Amino acid sequence: MRLATVGCGEHATGSHGPSLALYAARHPGTELVACCDLDPGKAERYRARFGFARAYTDLRRMLDTERPDAVSLVAPVELTCELASSIFEWGFPLLLEKPPGRTLDEVDRMIAAAGGIAHQVAFNRRFAPLVRELKRELDAHVAPAELQHVRYEMTRFDRQEPDFSTTAIHGIDAVRYLAGSDYAEVRFRYQPLPGGGPGVANIFLDAVMASGATAHLAFCPLAGVVVERAAVHARDHTFYVHLPIWETFDTPGRLQHIEKGMLAREATGPDLAVAPAPCVHGGFYAEYEAFLDALGAGRSPSPSLREARQSVAVAQCIRERKAEYRA
Numbered sequence: 089m090r091l092a093t094v095g096c097g098e099h100a101t102g103s104h105g106p107s108l109a110l111y112a113a114r115h116p117g118t119e120l121v122a123c124c125d126l127d128p129g130k131a132e133r134y135r136a137r138f139g140f141a142r143a144y145t146d147l148r149r150m151l152d153t154e155r156p157d158a159v160s161l162v163a164p165v166e167l168t169c170e171l172a173s174s175i176f177e178w179g180f181p182l183l184l185e186k187p188p189g190r191t192l193d194e195v196d197r198m199i200a201a202a203g204g205i206a207h208q209v210a211f212n213r214r215f216a217p218l219v220r221e222l223k224r225e226l227d228a229h230v231a232p233a234e235l236q237h238v239r240y241e242m243t244r245f246d247r248q249e250p251d252f253s254t255t256a257i258h259g260i261d262a263v264r265y266l267a268g269s270d271y272a273e274v275r276f277r278y279q280p281l282p283g284g285g286p287g288v289a290n291i292f293l294d295a296v297m298a299s300g301a302t303a304h305l306a307f308c309p310l311a312g313v314v315v316e317r318a319a320v321h322a323r324d325h326t327f328y329v330h331l332p333i334w335e336t337f338d339t340p341g342r343l344q345h346i347e348k349g350m351l352a353r354e355a356t357g358p359d360l361a362v363a364p365a366p367c368v369h370g371g372f373y374a375e376y377e378a379f380l381d382a383l384g385a386g387r388s389p390s391p392s393l394r395e396a397r398q399s400v401a402v403a404q405c406i407r408e409r410k411a412e413y414r415a
Contacts, residue, residue, distance in 0.1 A: 215371035250287025
């Protein structure tokens with residue numbers, strides 16, 4: 089399979105490049121044919137570091153010349169819609185980084201451009217090993233009607249951007265994935281943080297899912313630690329997961345399953361000695377594996393833009409400082 093990628097910036101270098109290089113190493117016959125960035129220095133450094141054959145600064149030229157079997161797009165969110173729509177219109181399967189657009193209008197534009205072209209949104213928390221294992225535990229032990237509540241906590245430090253929704257969307261989507269249900273309604277509360285900068289705030293969501301379960305999400309960008317933790321409560325069962333975000337406080341991560349007051353299972357994340365981090369721990373590698381394996385098997389990759397649409401809708405409410413959302 090011939091692979092090309094668009095965007096060679098910091099996030100691509102930290103997560104996507106290592107994932108593609110690892111995928112190529114583990115899957116003989118995979119060719120990393122080209123990478124593209126408007127900055128020629130970034131493109132060339134990315135090419136050399138991760139083993140791509142050629143570097144480009146012109147997207148259309150790269151795709152016309154290389155004719156890859158699949159493309160990944162890691163661009164600033166304000167450019168995602170335009171670039172993804174063009175790649176779809178030129179007929180290439182695409183894995184596109186989150187958020188897949190800033191608004192529902194942008195998502196709908198990309199859906200229309202994609203038509204029947206295979207694609208996947210890169211919500212990497214869905215593919216993080218401990219989150220996948222938690223989902224398997226839930227499916228094995230909890231009937232959908234017995235799931236009661238999901239709590240998701242995301243804290244960072246010194247994150248002073250006024251629009252935290254582009255990061256919060258990870259938690260928004262992870263709760264949908266774990267609950268196995270869309271949001272029916274969400275109420276938002278914002279706690280401004282004086283001195284943090286314009287628009288900087290803690291953000292709290294209280295939600296009712298379509299299944300009847302409830303959820304609480306807390307996003308605290310100026311806390312003292314980088315962590316993401318989730319708790320899921322069901323009849324007779326409670327699950328805790330601590331994700332190993334960026335090799336920080338909770339690394340290598342932990343999953344606990346408590347049944348009727350007793351620890352039924354405990355597991356840790358992948359061994360750092362044998363698994364490159366954060367591309368494996370964070371789910372970046374597995375999302376590429378899922379996307380490319382689905383293409384090779386002729387299956388539709390997931391999550392698609394349609395599946396991601398509600399996560400964008402809720403994140404858009406945060407950006408616009410809405411008080412509530414109803415499906």
